[in-house]
Amino acid sequence: MVTARDVAERAGTSTAVVSYVFNNGPRPVAPKTRQRVLDAAAELQYRPNALARALSAGRTFSIGIVVPHIRNPYFAALAEQLEAGTRARNHLLLIGDSGGDSAQEQSHLTSFIERQVDGIVLVSVRSQPELVGLDTAGIPVVALHRMPGGSRASSLAIDSVAAAATAAGHLVSHGYRSIGVLTGPIDSPGTEEHLIGVAEATRGQRVKVEHRTSEISRYHATEVTSSWLANERPRAIYCATDEQAFGVLFAAWRAGLSVPDDLAVLGGDGTAECAVTIPPLSAIQRPVPQLATRSIELLLDASPGDGPVTITLPHELVRRESCGCI
Amino acid sequence: MVTARDVAERAGTSTAVVSYVFNNGPRPVAPKTRQRVLDAAAELQYRPNALARALSAGRTFSIGIVVPHIRNPYFAALAEQLEAGTRARNHLLLIGDSGGDSAQEQSHLTSFIERQVDGIVLVSVRSQPELVGLDTAGIPVVALHRMPGGSRASSLAIDSVAAAATAAGHLVSHGYRSIGVLTGPIDSPGTEEHLIGVAEATRGQRVKVEHRTSEISRYHATEVTSSWLANERPRAIYCATDEQAFGVLFAAWRAGLSVPDDLAVLGGDGTAECAVTIPPLSAIQRPVPQLATRSIELLLDASPGDGPVTITLPHELVRRESCGCI
DNA sequence: TTGTATGCGTTATCAT
DNA sequence: ATGATAACGCATACAA
Numbered sequence: 001m002v003t004a005r006d007v008a009e010r011a012g013t014s015t016a017v018v019s020y021v022f023n024n025g026p027r028p029v030a031p032k033t034r035q036r037v038l039d040a041a042a043e044l045q046y047r048p049n050a051l052a053r054a055l056s057a058g059r060t061f062s063i064g065i066v067v068p069h070i071r072n073p074y075f076a077a078l079a080e081q082l083e084a085g086t087r088a089r090n091h092l093l094l095i096g097d098s099g100g101d102s103a104q105e106q107s108h109l110t111s112f113i114e115r116q117v118d119g120i121v122l123v124s125v126r127s128q129p130e131l132v133g134l135d136t137a138g139i140p141v142v143a144l145h146r147m148p149g150g151s152r153a154s155s156l157a158i159d160s161v162a163a164a165a166t167a168a169g170h171l172v173s174h175g176y177r178s179i180g181v182l183t184g185p186i187d188s189p190g191t192e193e194h195l196i197g198v199a200e201a202t203r204g205q206r207v208k209v210e211h212r213t214s215e216i217s218r219y220h221a222t223e224v225t226s227s228w229l230a231n232e233r234p235r236a237i238y239c240a241t242d243e244q245a246f247g248v249l250f251a252a253w254r255a256g257l258s259v260p261d262d263l264a265v266l267g268g269d270g271t272a273e274c275a276v277t278i279p280p281l282s283a284i285q286r287p288v289p290q291l292a293t294r295s296i297e298l299l300l301d302a303s304p305g306d307g308p309v310t311i312t313l314p315h316e317l318v319r320r321e322s323c324g325c326i
Numbered sequence: 327m328v329t330a331r332d333v334a335e336r337a338g339t340s341t342a343v344v345s346y347v348f349n350n351g352p353r354p355v356a357p358k359t360r361q362r363v364l365d366a367a368a369e370l371q372y373r374p375n376a377l378a379r380a381l382s383a384g385r386t387f388s389i390g391i392v393v394p395h396i397r398n399p400y401f402a403a404l405a406e407q408l409e410a411g412t413r414a415r416n417h418l419l420l421i422g423d424s425g426g427d428s429a430q431e432q433s434h435l436t437s438f439i440e441r442q443v444d445g446i447v448l449v450s451v452r453s454q455p456e457l458v459g460l461d462t463a464g465i466p467v468v469a470l471h472r473m474p475g476g477s478r479a480s481s482l483a484i485d486s487v488a489a490a491a492t493a494a495g496h497l498v499s500h501g502y503r504s505i506g507v508l509t510g511p512i513d514s515p516g517t518e519e520h521l522i523g524v525a526e527a528t529r530g531q532r533v534k535v536e537h538r539t540s541e542i543s544r545y546h547a548t549e550v551t552s553s554w555l556a557n558e559r560p561r562a563i564y565c566a567t568d569e570q571a572f573g574v575l576f577a578a579w580r581a582g583l584s585v586p587d588d589l590a591v592l593g594g595d596g597t598a599e600c601a602v603t604i605p606p607l608s609a610i611q612r613p614v615p616q617l618a619t620r621s622i623e624l625l626l627d628a629s630p631g632d633g634p635v636t637i638t639l640p641h642e643l644v645r646r647e648s649c650g651c652i
Numbered sequence: 653t654t655g656t657a658t659g660c661g662t663t664a665t666c667a668t
Numbered sequence: 669a670t671g672a673t674a675a676c677g678c679a680t681a682c683a684a
Contacts, residue, residue: 055661073397095409097409113373114373247602341678343653
């Protein structure tokens with residue numbers, strides 16, 4: 001490995017000057033000296049050691065994100081946006097996949113603490129994440145869903161109750177009188193909100209609501225839906241996530257049902273993939289770009305003093321063919 | 327931050343002993359002392375600083391992967407497997423998304439060098455990646471596609487020529503006499519091999535072969551395919567990647583064409599998603615688990631001395647409905 | 653078995 | 669403007 005010392009020797013100067021050159025400060029360097037350093041560095045292919053730099057400077061220029069499943073298009077989109085955003089600010093994004101498992105989630109968080117990330121974006125599998133160690137480590141956290149009161153983490157999310165109400169309301173306005181709701185496991189973040197929202201929108205509407213859960217996987221959603229459709233099936237299904245909606249679409253096709261004529265379907269994330277499903281999927285759209293941008297701002301621009309904040313972002317209903325709109 | 331020194335003080339011992347305890351060596355520690363250290367560490371919620379550890383030990387326990395597009399299910403699957411594999415070996419996986427851009431790819435590689443990763447898995451956007459700096463940094467690299475001769479990187483891949491031949495041969499065996507081939511950009515890794523393989527399999531078969539390219543994106547593939555289908559369309563299309571095949575499926579549906587009756591489709595990755603597309607997608611299947619496992623072995627278990635290796639893994643044709651098999 | 657002291661590569665303070 | 673040097677937190681060779 002070639003170090004600042006090697007560069008200094010070759011340039012006939014000291015390591016301090018090498019550091020000044022590569023950081024544009026904090027001390028000025030004579031143009032001639034600077035050039036000698038740059039030349040020496042180029043010839044030696046010198047790359048500053050980010051570890052040493054971080055150890056000395058006290059920040060790593062990295063942030064971490066933990067998601068339940070990186071193959072879920074919504075989380076992949078989130079990771080993609082976050083990566084772009086962090087890169088634009090010269091930071092590295094560390095991605096942790098919890099596989100929907102609480103212990104693995106904690107293990108990633110611990111790993112991030114050990115690696116001294118400057119901040120963490122969290123999509124927890126638990127509705128009441130523990131966040132053990134994060135506060136004592138002094139690492140800021142922003143969760144992309146509601147957090148229980150008194151939490152040390154900031155929260156940046158859409159209003160899931162309102163979103164579910166929007167979705168259910170839209171299905172009702174299509175005239176569908178029996179609505180199915182497919183969410184993730186009972187204790188996963190958002191499930192309760194979705195149910196409340198749907199209840200609100202259908203109250204006094206003479207609409208039958210039925211609730212099912214599946215893992216947040218298109219494959220498991222397909223399984224669950226297949227048996228659902230085989231019996232007394234709803235006229236429309238609102239899925240808490242796109243991933244599950246994809247599974248519903250497939251199950252409907254397998255069952256020989258036409259979407260939206262026999263069964264209307266609504267997704268809950270509004271990922272880009274919705275535009276090319278068969279048929280294109282109407283969905284509640286989460287503002288991924290804002291989610292990413294604001295997460296980064298919250299993490300990187302927060303003053304040490306200020307506590308956790310709770311921010312609600314607007315959602316949108318994107319109408320495509322699966323609900324019967326087009 | 328709580329350091330080893332804090333733990334040592336509280337346990338009434340030295341930092342050396344704290345280190346011995348946390349690393350199970352290299353010196354033994356008396357059970358009683360050990361327990362005191364463990365207790366102190368627990369009470370203080372001590373987490374060893376991975377940066378300092380890495381700086382001192384000379385390895386970071388991390389490996390990096392650079393892929394063109396993390397939202398592509400094949401790369402997402404790769405990342406997922408790799409992450410599981412590295413975690414099993416107590417390493418962290420750093421994921422870099424090049425966005426299909428050569429400069430961004432290099433920028434990620436540089437970032438990985440600076441962060442002193444122990445190894446790099448590369449899926450390059452270029453058929454002749456430059457890998458500047460990697461060799462001088464002494465970081466082992468394994469590419470998941472063929473590399474030009476004389477490269478410093480190992481190569482771990484299926485035989486794309488044979489895979490394409492398998493695919494084209496299968497379509498021919500279905501009796502399709504006009505076959506379309508949709509690959510990524512001309513200079514992307516594998517494109518040439520695919521064309522050669524298809525040519526081999528169709529030689530002297532009185533089969534018409536037509537080649538188109540698109541970005542490796544389902545959306546762009548949809549665009550390209552739509553105009554393709556509008557004119558003199560092929561009876562079957564073999565796509566170099568699943569991502570593109572998904573776009574073809576959608577374009578066919580949009581055009582009112584039935585798959586496989588009007589148009590047969592074959593994918594090139596064999597991701598899990600193929601099982602739930604409409605209709606399910608037949609595809610060449612890449613051995614993602616082996617790709618991941620062996621990459622990790624190559625990077626982590628290589629003796630300093632041994633040079634780059636070239637390994638060919640077997641592929642498989644998975645028959646589903648899109649080609650007409652079921 | 654345990655403590656002391658040095659080095660890892662960088663930054664930044666204090667001299668010069 | 670630049671050089672010497674002390675941290676940063678941990679691992680380990682060397683002492684005891």
